[in-house]
Amino acid sequence: MTQKAAYSQAAHTGKYDKSSGLLGKYDNVRRFWEDQVTGIFLRSPLNALVERKRQRMERIRILDLGCGSGDGYDLLTGVTTKDPGIYEYITATLTPDMIKEYVGFDINEDLLEQAEAYYGHLPKVRFIRGDMSGGLPDSIKDESPFDIYFTSFGTFSHFNHSQTVKIIADIARHAADGAIFMGDWLGRYSYEWQDLWDQPANKEYFMDYRISYIYPEEERDKAEVAVFPLRLVSRDEVVAMTEDAEKVGDARINPVTFFDRSIFIGRHMDTGDYNKNCPKLRGAVNSLFEGYVRTDLESLLVDYVPRPGFDHLNNFFEMLFMCSNTLVKHTIHVLSLCDSDTDGLKSVPDPLPFYPDPLKEAMASMRRVIEGVGWVKWGDVRSNVIEPQLGYSLRKLEMDLQPGMGMGHGLVGTFEIQK
Ligand SMILES: C[S@@+](CC[C@H](N)C(=O)[O-])C[C@H]1O[C@@H](n2cnc3c(N)ncnc32)[C@H](O)[C@@H]1O
Incomplete structure (x- = not known):
């Protein structure tokens, strides 16, 4: 041949x-x-x-x-x-x-x-x-x-x-x-x-x-x-x-x-076929898990649009997305401190006492992961370690807060x- x-x-x-x-x-x-x-x-x-x-x-x-x-x-x-x-x-x-x-x-x-x-x-x-x-x-x-x-x-x-x-x-x-x-x-x-x-x-x-x-x-x-x-x-x-x-x-x-x-990441989030207000979260989370690809973390933030007449559903989705938004903003904030000086991470504010426990846990985990690996200078730890962990933390948030x-x-x- x-x-x-x-x-x-x-x-x-x-x-x-x-x-x-x-x-x-x-x-x-x-x-x-x-x-x-x-x-x-x-x-x-x-x-x-x-x-x-x-x-x-x-x-x-x-x-x-x-x-x-x-x-x-x-x-x-x-x-x-x-x-x-x-x-x-x-x-x-x-x-x-x-x-x-x-x-x-x-x-x-x-x-x-x-x-x-x-x-x-x-x-x-x-x-x-x-x-x-x-x-x-x-x-x-x-x-x-x-x-x-x-x-x-x-x-x-x-x-x-x-x-x-x-x-x-x-x-x-x-x-x-x-x-x-x-x-x-x-x-x-x-x-x-x-x-x-x-x-x-x-x-x-x-x-x-x-x-x-x-x-x-x-x-x-x-x-x-x-x-x-x-x-x-x-x-x-x-x-x-x-x-x-x-x-x-x-x-x-x-x-x-x-x-x-x-x-959070159903396949039709990104198509908008049945709800034009959906953010394209599946694409963004796919990117979190992809090696050597950095994600615009702001694209994970959700501005939930309620549907009148469905209070109990609106309350649930608003609570879930407020939690995920808080976790994403916390991650962005902690990352921003990594590049400053070694003591920068000491100024990360603690989660507030009234936050749901799964959110507190996810915030603490992201902080510890970033503290643990943020200093490593090879292997692009942001895209290869920190971003996948954010994906797993969002996944855990969904699992812990979903009502079935x-x-x-x-x-x-x-x-x-x-x-
Ligand atoms: C949503 S897909 C799930 C496929 C697979 N389990 C997976 O995890 O990707 C539904 C599956 O049900 C099969 N299916 C639909 N109607 C069926 C029927 N009447 N009898 C047997 N299988 C059927 C389809 O061919 C298809 O493979």
């Missing part, structure tokens, strides 16, 4: 493409915020399940419903045991040897082809094509019970109330005792789609969901954007569906936790099936 042919072959594999965490499905926010937050909330029930199975000398069977490209495999094997000590190397609670089988299920053959390409070489991974809109199909019902019934990133928003009840009832019937079920929907009251808050809360509502965010801003107007219906739900609607599913089955579906994911009611891009519920 000539060198020209070798380079051309490499280019055609796609593996020569420029990689960046600033845009696309696997942007930095997806990997370092959304996947991680999901894993942190799953940690406790997953740890308990793994421990129980280990004691019984059994391995774990996983069903990933609406698996798409099979990303659930990485997400689940990336959940950590606890806040691991800094000296520990293996931190995963679910190591591949503890998996008996991971079965991915999806309707879309192109996505399953991609899933096969990414994960098909793993010996305990298998994919099945089928439609679950009428409940779990026979191809799944004929399988042995699973220990985890997993969905992610809005999969349940493809279905209406009665379809969802049927799927959940089938899961409860099929599951092993003590199995974990995780349901993932789009939240009804995300700031991203504030224009849609007026829809009556007592009626099912499907938004016209635009996948416009995959295009760079300058191409969005000209692109042929795919649009399809996705259901927006509140926690009350999720509870109603699981209660209805419980009535038709013979198992208990016990809620473990509900959480709002991506309140449907105020984020995603609303997730985890449940334990009791037989």
